Amino acid sequence: MSAAKSATAVRPGPTDSAALQGKVAIVTGGASGLGRATALTLAKAGARVVVADLDARGGREVADLVGGHFRACDVSDPDANRALVEFTQEQYGGVDIALLNAGVATGCGLGADFDLGRYRRAMGANLDGVVFGTHAVLPALRARGGGAIVATASLAGLAPVPLDPLYAANKHAVVGLARSLGPALAPENVRFNAVCPGFAESRIIDPLRGMLAEQSMPIIPAQVVADTVLRIVTGDGTGECWFIQPGRDPEPFRFRNVPGPGEPAGNDPAEPAASPKGLSR
Numbered sequence: 579m580s581a582a583k584s585a586t587a588v589r590p591g592p593t594d595s596a597a598l599q600g601k602v603a604i605v606t607g608g609a610s611g612l613g614r615a616t617a618l619t620l621a622k623a624g625a626r627v628v629v630a631d632l633d634a635r636g637g638r639e640v641a642d643l644v645g646g647h648f649r650a651c652d653v654s655d656p657d658a659n660r661a662l663v664e665f666t667q668e669q670y671g672g673v674d675i676a677l678l679n680a681g682v683a684t685g686c687g688l689g690a691d692f693d694l695g696r697y698r699r700a701m702g703a704n705l706d707g708v709v710f711g712t713h714a715v716l717p718a719l720r721a722r723g724g725g726a727i728v729a730t731a732s733l734a735g736l737a738p739v740p741l742d743p744l745y746a747a748n749k750h751a752v753v754g755l756a757r758s759l760g761p762a763l764a765p766e767n768v769r770f771n772a773v774c775p776g777f778a779e780s781r782i783i784d785p786l787r788g789m790l791a792e793q794s795m796p797i798i799p800a801q802v803v804a805d806t807v808l809r810i811v812t813g814d815g816t817g818e819c820w821f822i823q824p825g826r827d828p829e830p831f832r833f834r835n836v837p838g839p840g841e842p843a844g845n846d847p848a849e850p851a852a853s854p855k856g857l858s859r
Contacts, residue, residue, distance in 0.1 A: 597812045598620060598623040598624040598625040598675075598808075598811070598812065599624035599625075600624065600626075601624065601625045601626070601674040601675055602625065602626050602627075602628075602666060602670040602671070602672055602673050602674050602675070603617075603620045603625040603626070603627050603628070603673075603674065603675035603676070603677065603811075604627075604628050604630060604662065604663070604666055604673060604675070604676045604677070604715065605617040605620070605627060605628070605629055605630065605677045605679060606630045606631070606651060606653050606662075606676075606677065606678055606679050606680040606707065606711060607630075607631055607653075607679040607680030607681060607730070608627075608629035608630055608631050608637060608640055608641075608677075608679070609629065609631035609632075609633035609635075609636030609637040609639075609640055610631075610633065610636050610781055611781055611800055612679055612730060612775070612800050612803045612804065613629075613631070613640075613677065613679040613680070613730075614636075614640050614800070615800035615801050615803065615804035616677055616679065616803070616804040616807050616808075617629050617640050617643075617644050617646075618640070618643060618644060618804070619801070619804040619805065619807070619808050620644075620675070620677075620807075620808065620811075621643075621644035621645065621646065623808060623812075625674075625675065626645075626646060626670050627641075627644045627646040627647075628641075628646055628647045628648075628649055628662070628665065628666045628669065628670075629641040629644070629646060629647070629648050629649070630648075630649045630650070630651040630653075630662050630680075631648075631650070631651065631680070632650065632651070632652060634648070634650055637649075637650070647665070647666075647669050649661075649662050649665050649666075651680075653678070653680045653702075653703060653706070653707030653710065653711055654699075654702030654703055654706045654707055654710070655710070656710045656713070656714070659707075659710040659711050659713070659714035659715075660714045662714065663714045663715050663717075663718050666718070667718060672718060672721060672722045673715055673718040673719060673722065673725065674719070674722055674725045674726070675725060675726050675727075675728075675811050676711060676712075676715045676719075676725075676726075676727045676728070677728050677730070677807060678707060678708045678711040678712065678727065678728070678729045678730065679728075679729075679730040680703055680707050681703050681704045681707070681730060682699060682700055682703045682704065683700070683742075683745065684696065684697070684700040684742055684744040684745040684748075685699075685700070686744070687742070687743065687744065688743060688744065697744060700744060700745065700748060701744075701748055704745070704748040704749065704752070705748040705751050705752060708729045708752050708755065709755070711727075712727060712729075712755075712759070712770070715727065716763075716768065719768050720766060720768065723767060724766060724767025724768050724769075725767075725768055725769075726768075726769045726770075726771075726810070726811040727768070727769070727770045727771070728770075728771050728772065728773055728807050728810050728811060729752050729755070729756060729770070729771075729772045729773075730752075730772070730773055730775075731749045731752040731753050731756070731772040731773065731774045731819065732745075732749040732774055732775065732776075733774050733775065733776040733821060733822075733823070734746045734749040734750075735749030735750045735751075735752055735753035735772070735774055735819070736750075736753060736774055736819065736821060736831055749774075752772055753772055753774065753819050755770075755772075756770055756771055756772035756817060756818070756819055757817050757819065757833070758817075759817070760816035760817025760818065761816065761817045763816070764816050764817075769814075769815065769816040770816055770817065771810050771815060771816060771817065771818045771819070771820065772818070772819045772820070773803060773806055773807055773810065773819075773820050773822065774819050774820060774821045774822065774831065775798050775802075775803050775806075775821075775822040775823075776798055776821075776822060776823050776824070777796075777797050777798060796824040796825075798822055798823075798824055802822060802828070803822055806820055806822055806828040809828070815830065818830040818831075819831045819833075
């Protein structure tokens, strides 16, 4: 993996699977769904993989399939994240890639159905898991001279979700973290990106399957998300948020710029495709 470039300044070309030979990857939420598919894909591309999950049975099954190791991990616990990284270093001597993928559905709103326990569980997995996982793995990546972190966000991190505003809130936070932390870590050759799928094949959509079927809404295969993660970790971009939607090629989302204090009224604040700040449109 080459030196990190500012967000969207350089697009990953065709996937270079050979770039992962001998690399070491951690995949949280790796027992099923998107994590499982990505663990298998990274291993096929040559990486040695540690699968982390609270689902010990599923996690060990995936670890066996990839010829790697399983580690039980509650990503909402900072100490558990540090222990996961230390375990990986003990097994393989270091860490090069971290897919911070563990996540859960919110299960409540902000009205009469608000439940503090469910709220904290969702924030703990979906946001804290990314923050604590990043904090824990950064020293290991720096020790290797750089590496790649990919956080699983969601299309809910790019668009309003009136039916689940709390889920949208934690996924928007992950998107903001990727856009902000990616350029900040680039000088250290550590790349931080997010992947933002729509309705993708995973346990998290189980409560929605009936509604999706009624609306003839296609479900994104987990392999499409895994292939996108592979493109990201073998590319050069940082601070990018790759959207994945049926019928479209995955690519970094093009954000609109926030107007500056001196922006004339009525001007379109959209920034050019490659700005000095490195943010995409």
